[in-house]
Amino acid sequence: MGAGGFLLIVIAALLLFGPNKLPELGRAVGRTFREFKEATRDIIEDEPEAKQATVVPRSESPKTEERLPE
Template sequence: MFGGIGATGFLLLAIIALLLFGPNKLPELGRAFGRTLREFKAGTRDLIEDDSGKSNASQVDVTRADEQDNKRLPD
């Protein structure tokens, strides 16, 4: 889950964070971190949707151009 950090490593990080920030600041820092992650996920989701919409739009434009070319050809 933590990219190679075992339970001991996670416990050590938690103790260091507790010593640096104190017990009163940790919940506030956790909420701020959670908000940041949500905003990041929403931003990346929007970018992915925009990119997929653009690729679909370009495919539609190519199809329309092909159809118009076919209409211009003499029978």
């Protein structure tokens, strides 16, 4: 996306929302990105705890060599 595409988006936003609503819309988008980033950071920080959980080895199931008659 080049400068022309960005300019087109800005002009469309001005026409749709008007110059008075754009700062409010920008703040709302910024808050949304910040909350998403914080939630992502929390998930990443919680992940090492899950990896450190103790793993209980499975007990081996008894092997049966019996076969059903054909």
